[in-house]
Amino acid sequence: xxxxxxxxxxxxxxxxxxxxxxxxxxxxxxxxxxxxxxxxxxxxxxxxxxxxxxxxxxxxxxxxxxxxxxxxxxxxxxxxxxxxxxxxxxxxxxxxxxxxxxxxxxxxxxxxxxxxxxxxxxxxxxxxxxxxxxxxxxxxxxxxxxxxxxxxxxxxxxxxxxxxxxxxxxxxxxxxxxxxxxxxxxxxxxxxxxxxxxxxxxxxxxxxxxxxxxxxxxxxxxxxxxxxxxxxxxxxxxxxxxxxxxxxxxxxxxxxxxxxxxxxxxxxxxxxxxxxxxxxxxxxxxxxxxxxxxxxxxxxxxxxxxxxxxxxxxxxxxxxxxxxxxxxxxxxxxxxxxxxxxxxxxxxxxxxxxxxxxxxxxxxxxxxxxxxxxxxxxxxxxxxxxxxxxxxxxxxxxxxxxxxxxx
Numbered sequence: 001x002x003x004x005x006x007x008x009x010x011x012x013x014x015x016x017x018x019x020x021x022x023x024x025x026x027x028x029x030x031x032x033x034x035x036x037x038x039x040x041x042x043x044x045x046x047x048x049x050x051x052x053x054x055x056x057x058x059x060x061x062x063x064x065x066x067x068x069x070x071x072x073x074x075x076x077x078x079x080x081x082x083x084x085x086x087x088x089x090x091x092x093x094x095x096x097x098x099x100x101x102x103x104x105x106x107x108x109x110x111x112x113x114x115x116x117x118x119x120x121x122x123x124x125x126x127x128x129x130x131x132x133x134x135x136x137x138x139x140x141x142x143x144x145x146x147x148x149x150x151x152x153x154x155x156x157x158x159x160x161x162x163x164x165x166x167x168x169x170x171x172x173x174x175x176x177x178x179x180x181x182x183x184x185x186x187x188x189x190x191x192x193x194x195x196x197x198x199x200x201x202x203x204x205x206x207x208x209x210x211x212x213x214x215x216x217x218x219x220x221x222x223x224x225x226x227x228x229x230x231x232x233x234x235x236x237x238x239x240x241x242x243x244x245x246x247x248x249x250x251x252x253x254x255x256x257x258x259x260x261x262x263x264x265x266x267x268x269x270x271x272x273x274x275x276x277x278x279x280x281x282x283x284x285x286x287x288x289x290x291x292x293x294x295x296x297x298x299x300x301x302x303x304x305x306x307x308x309x310x311x312x313x314x315x316x317x318x319x320x321x322x323x324x325x326x327x328x329x330x331x332x333x334x335x336x337x338x339x340x341x342x343x344x345x346x347x348x349x350x351x352x353x354x355x356x357x358x359x360x361x362x363x364x365x366x367x368x369x370x371x372x373x374x375x376x377x378x379x380x381x382x383x384x385x386x387x388x389x390x391x392x393x394x395x396x397x398x399x400x401x402x403x404x405x406x407x
Contacts, residue, residue, distance in 0.1 A: 023091055024050050024115045029108050035098070038105040040064075043082065043090055046111035051089075059089060089114050125206050125286065128168040129156045132211035132241065143267050147216035147239055150268045154275035155209065161305040162279070163350060164287040168205050207254070208246045209282060214258070215240040218267045237270040238262040243278055245285065255285050279307065280377060288374040291316065292351065294363040299342055301352045301375060308344055308352045314375040316340035318361070334372075339363075342375065 026049050030042025040063045048056035063082070082090050091112040098107045131152045134144050160167045218237045224230070240260040244253050259277055263270050283289075289308075293300040299316070301308065320335030340359035344352055356363065367373070 022115050023112050025110065025112050026050060027096065027108065027110050029106065031101075032105055033103060035105045035107065038098075038107045039095075039109065042107055042109045043093065043111060046093075046109065046113055047089065050113040050115050055089070124164065124166040126168055127159065127165040127207045127209065128205040129159065129209045130211075132213055134213045134216070138213060138215065143218050144213065144216045147213060147267045147271050150271035151211065151213075151239075151241065151275055154272050155279055158275050158279035158307060159209075159282065161307050162283050162287070162303065163305070164283065205248050207286075208248055209243060209278075210246060211241050211243045211278075213239070213241050215260075216267060234264060235266065236262065236264055237267045239267070239270055239274060241274065241278075245282060255281070257281065283307070284376060288376065289314075291363070291367060291373040291375065294367040296362075296364055298345075298353055298355045299363055299367075301344075301354060302350075304348045304350045304352045308347050310344050310347055312344045313357075313378055313380040314342050314344070314354065315378050316342060316359070316363070316373055316375050318366070319372040319374060336374070339373075341380075343380075 026046050028042045028045045028049065030038040030040070030045060032038035032041050040060070043063060044056050044060045047059045079092055079094075082093070091114060093109050093111040096108040096110055098105065100106070129152055132148055134140060134148060138144060156167055156169075159165055216239045218235065221234045221236065223232050223234065225232075238261070240258065242258045243256065245255040246252070247254055259274055261270060261274055261277070263273065289301050289303040291299045292302040301314075316339050317336035318339045320337055322334050323332040324330070325332050339361045340363060341357045342354040343357055344354045346353035363373070
């Protein structure tokens with residue numbers, strides 16, 4: 001069993017190893033009172049340009065350990081010594097030119113620097129879910145604590161599943177800082193270049209999702225049977241939260257709302273349901289689901305995973321002209337014209353298939369013409385089943401009356 005688990009993790013590893021080390025070439029100049037000092041200055045500048053000031057500061061300290069021997073300043077031995085002392089951060093370098101300006105040495109170097117290659121996912125809109133906090137009026141207990149942790153984790157899971165955002169963690173900052181401090185403070189020979197270049201790469205966010213818990217309760221009620229001593233227990237959970245979507249650069253509140261839900265489940269499962277509701281609103285506010293392809297009977301949505309469920313209904317909207325607020329002159333988005341109703345029948349990791357239930361347009365032709373369509377979830381009204389009138393059985397009294405009438 002352990003072998004199976006290890007093999008499974010090994011097969012999954014390529015999907016999780018999303019950051020690598022690449023080599024970047026830069027040309028820099030250095031100035032110093034000696035040739036070595038000028039070279040050191042140029043090398044530090046090269047590291048700073050590629051990997052930032054934090055790693056450059058570490059490199060500067062490391063270079064002071066290199067032997068001060070004028071005979072090897074441009075030799076292969078000196079080059080190798082620099083590469084070794086910096087754990088391969090400075091791969092190699094060569095002098096392009098050198099000159100004197102009074103007592104100062106000036107050198108121009110071509111330097112190959114190892115750089116942390118970030119995942120392409122970091123090019124997406126960066127978003128962080130700040131751990132939800134209970135309002136001051138809420139008494140902290142086990143139920144509230146469970147809800148705090150569950151709602152934050154489940155919302156992060158949902159938004160990650162959308163594959164639209166680069167989710168930045170804000171729940172385990174202390175652990176991350178401790179690990180980075182270990183890398184930064186380790187002995188020069190104990191950390192490989194793959195580890196060192198991780199320094200200075202923390203990402204900021206574009207948006208923050210913050211939430212305040214106004215209520216989180218769970219209670220058990222009992223109901224006794226009228227015909228026996230059997231007692232049934234019922235679990236009821238209720239929660240109310242207020243959320244905000246904040247633009248970090250401007251501190252502008254882009255979206256705010258309050259959600260409340262009651263279910264006959266545990267507080268953790270209630271958190272799951274609320275996380276989906278909030279996630280749909282956040283996703284719809286920033287990245288509404290779009291139609292990426294269509295045929296005469298079905299459409300393909302550019303969204304899948306756990307964020308879409310088979311059987312769900314969506315309304316299809318054709319995007320029209322841009323709308324402008326007459327007072328603020330700000331964009332209100334684009335006109336949305338309802339044109340169809342669809343139902344999900346197949347969910348994949350990145351896309352979903354949905355059958356067209358009704359439509360006033362030929363969606364296949366419209367998509368081919370590059371018209372823009374978005375979809376938004378809605379609950380289809382339940383069809384009312386007409387109750388058939390069932391004739392009541394005749395009573396004995398009625399039967400007697402009918403017999404007497406016959407006689």
